[in-house]
Amino acid sequence: MEVEKITEEAPEVKTFRLKFKNPEDAEKFEFKAGQFGEYSVMGEGESTFCIASAPTRKGYIECTFRKAGRVTGALANLEEGETIGFRGPYGNVFPIDEWKGKNLLYIAGGIALPPMRCVIWNTLDLRENYKDITIIYGARSVEDLVYKNELKEWEERPDVKLVTTVDPGGQTPDWKGEIGFVPTVLEKVAPSSKDTIAIVCGPPIMIKYTFPVLEKLGFTDETIYTTLENRMKCGFGKCGRCNVGKYFVCKDGPVFTLKQLKELPDEY
């Protein structure tokens, strides 16, 4: 695929807009929110990220990654117009059809907004299908917030309630959002659990403290969704890496309900 556009999101974090070089591939390609792919720089290897753009936005896909290892380091060095490899889509999806007529509460931390961005935009593009949409997003610092332009857009939309927060000490003098960790802010915002689906994605520590708050707010295990990220190589249930107990994150996930998570052994 061709790297059509590069956006600098935060320090070491970039978004690539990718377009299929072969029109036939573009024609055949279909995916749903929640799925992931294997992105590669030839000679460096493959890396697993979710597709961060919504399936309702046709003609391209996007991925957002932080420069961290060999492959992401090589990806970060690419310029617009260069070519990368892509395999996918793999994995299961967010059941957005089942969520019709409900309120949606998105809770994300740091670099975990990208796996949620696909479903946020997907549901915003089908806005009439859902009632209230609330997004709570936190990062370590103002600088670390990704998709700054889109955060602004969501903030300005009357049909979205956006709450942004940064960790104490991460604020700038003109920061107007919340200051505090995501679970604390969630408790403060206290969205109603009535007819609401909560979608949570973030670092393990954030998730660990967010679930009890949601439970306190009355959310049941079936109404809480998250997307797991385990190390993967193949993406289709063979290489033996991503399994949590008998479940493959790449086949049975990455999207799980809290009810399903509670049935899994602690191996993620």
Added chain:
Amino acid sequence: MEIEKKLIKKASLEKLFEKLQAKGNKIFAPVSKDGKTEFQYNPSYAEVTYDHIQTTQSLKNTVFPKIENLIRFKTDRSGVEVTEVDLTQVQSLVLWGVHPCDAAGFNALKSIFMWDYKDEYFNSRLQKIAVIGLSCHKSDDNCFCTSVGLNPGGTQGCDILLTKLSSGDFLAEIITEKGKAIVTEASELFETAPSETKEGNLAQVNQQFSHEKVTKNLAGAFEHPFWVENSLRCIGCGACAFVCPACACFDIQDETKGKNGKRLRCWDSCGFGLFTIHTSGHNPREVQSQRWRQRILHKFSYMPERNESLGCIGCGRCSRACPVDMNILEQLVSLEKL
């Protein structure tokens, strides 16, 4: 098809081997050298052994190479050019003198590579092998095929199974169409089946545990202290996985030379510390006991449930290869009583 039985005399067996070779077939057969037996490509018939208990290496390399070239690529300023590997070029291969456990090993691999998505690399090789099995008339303390539902004269995975009879001649059981084709092309070498049965000519491998019971016990054993107690010795070298006929975990890596490169699928092991590590440094299986647990659970709990096959054929190679004497049979016997 119904299994057909024939007799092949000792001298005729040599002729069959030579006939197959003369027809241009590549043969992979066990050869003993310096007290060690390994499968070798195209040995002379005189080198082939019928007396070994087990080769160190399994046969999985023939369908799941240690390093498999997935694609070739060329990168330069104008872009990337990718060339697919031509799998129609995979050569046919006759596997000669394969013990029943190893023949069954192909089914375990098949259950992984073909369980939903059909892996063409694996499948194209599997289609090209013919398995001429050899019943075991000897075993050692590490053998436990009868505990995992197999036996020293089992036909599973074989196209033809040979059993050495008391006379030194061989009983040939023709199991598949592929096996029948081999026999048809050399029909002059096969004679009417003898009255002597194979059962009296097999190794005695006593059943030591019930694998169904082990699978049942493992369902609730994730947090059991067993894993820590029984893996303290493990040094995470991965030898068990590399010699295992049913281990199929792999890595995907790129290798380049100048502008040209290959994407490779390489054997890997769940016993390695870096196997599941995330980029963030978080590792879902950060200590060896968790990795040992994964190995056993994968073979005896997850695979039976997800792939409808055990991930173990009782060949005992892992126990023989382990540098710190971890013995899988002892552990499975304990797990049955857990």
